[in-house]
Amino acid sequence: MSSSKKIVLLFVLVLALAFQTATAGDYQDISFFFGTAADEWVQKGLSFSYGGSLGLNSFMELSLGATSELVPAPFSDNTMFLELSFALLGPVSTASRVAGVGINTLVSVGGFCGYDSGEGTLKAGPYLSLTPLAVGNPISGRRERALKTDIGYDFVNGKVYVLFSLLRIDFYVRGTYRDYF
DSSP: OOHHHHHHHHHHHHHHHHHHHGGGSSOOOEEEEEEEEBSSSSOSSEEEEEEEEEEOSSSEEEEEEEEEEEESSTTSSEEEEEEEEEESSSOSOOSSSSOOOSEEEEEEEEEEEEEETTTTEEEEEEEEEEEEEEEEEGGGTEEEEEEEEEEEEETTTTEEEEEEEEEEEEEEEESSGGGTO
16 A cells, blocks of 8 residues: 555545544534745745634644735635644533633644646645644634644645645634523
């Protein structure tokens, strides 16, 4: 079995585990996020990321989103991603009136697929991500994630890439204080 098939199989197994744990309790906090993104350390334009997250249990969440270029050509480069995040410092949600940890660190595994209009090629592969500072939780209705860094491997083009996000803000629509009071 080739290494790319092993990576895809591992990714599918992780997602299956995540969906299995989704039924373990009422941790389905839902949020939408918006933030900055840069595909390269020296970005030639301005890009942003957007999407949604679903809490799977007290320590895990699943996010589906995209990164799109705004400047110089709006939506010319788009990359979709799916990631599974794990909270390291404590629970994000307790599925009750009691708030989860207000300051956390997140580690994520995921996959991406997109189109690079500059090179005219597709890009796809797995990545690892670290968000060293996440402030807020579902109960407060908002969370800010700072300094998120992704390191991935584009197996279509055979190159390593780094994505950096200075700030990403989550706006929770389910699992907030409004749902428990």
